Amino acid sequence: MLARRSYSKVTAETPSTEEIERLLEAAATAADHAGLAPWRVIELRGAARERLGDALAAAATAAGADADAAASQRRKPLRAELLLAVVVSYRESRKAERWEQDAAAAGVAHLLTLLLDDAGWGAMWRTGPFTRTAPVAQLHGLTVDEALLGWIYVGGRPDGARRERHATVDLAQRHTQLRIAGED
Numbered sequence: 001m002l003a004r005r006s007y008s009k010v011t012a013e014t015p016s017t018e019e020i021e022r023l024l025e026a027a028a029t030a031a032d033h034a035g036l037a038p039w040r041v042i043e044l045r046g047a048a049r050e051r052l053g054d055a056l057a058a059a060a061t062a063a064g065a066d067a068d069a070a071a072s073q074r075r076k077p078l079r080a081e082l083l084l085a086v087v088v089s090y091r092e093s094r095k096a097e098r099w100e101q102d103a104a105a106a107g108v109a110h111l112l113t114l115l116l117d118d119a120g121w122g123a124m125w126r127t128g129p130f131t132r133t134a135p136v137a138q139l140h141g142l143t144v145d146e147a148l149l150g151w152i153y154v155g156g157r158p159d160g161a162r163r164e165r166h167a168t169v170d171l172a173q174r175h176t177q178l179r180i181a182g183e184d
């Protein structure tokens with residue numbers, strides 16, 4: 001985990017659908033209140049990435065972007081040969097509210113990114129301002145009870161790609177003890 005890095009540039013090599021299934025089986029062990037499994041993952045390869053580019057460009061244009069900005073959106077999904085769209089699929093539950101289901105689905109996405117890295121692939125979780133727009137939802141076939149958490153871009157690691165150590169966070173700011181007066 002300390003060695004994991006995101007790879008913004010990847011080669012055209014990709015894991016097979018069978019390998020993704022194997023990794024997802026492991027990622028699916030993420031904590032999940034009430035066992036709702038409120039997520040699904042959609043593989044986008046080949047022309048599906050081009051259609052995603054069209055949808056992003058359409059959403060950008062609808063938001064007032066000029067032709068250059070729309071073209072830039074259209075190119076984004078072409079940065080890898082495989083994109084894994086991570087979807088939160090909200091379930092009816094008296095135990096787990098929607099925000100808890102967001103957390104469970106995000107946990108799966110984090111584990112999947114980590115597992116891909118561990119298997120030697122280059123991966124990077126990406127979103128953007130048009131992730132949750134109608135053209136993009138429609139392309140993925142989302143229901144009204146679903147939302148995208150973004151895409152994990154996947155490919156091979158380029159030769160000579162640097163594998164730097166993560167900057168360490170300041171734990172003193174993020175890890176404290178809640179002390180109750182009178183207790184030692």
Ligand SMILES: Cc1cc2nc3c(=O)[nH]c(=O)nc-3n(C[C@H](O)[C@H](O)[C@H](O)COP(=O)(O)O)c2cc1C
Pocket residue numbers: 004005006007124125126127128149150166
């Ligand atoms: C929900 C989510 C969305 C993200 N979207 C983007 C993105 O659109 N563009 C980007 O450069 N990084 C994005 N990131 C961050 C990268 O995945 C990555 O964590 C970051 O570049 C730091 O690199 P590292 O993972 O090697 O520390 C996103 C991360 C998360 C969790």
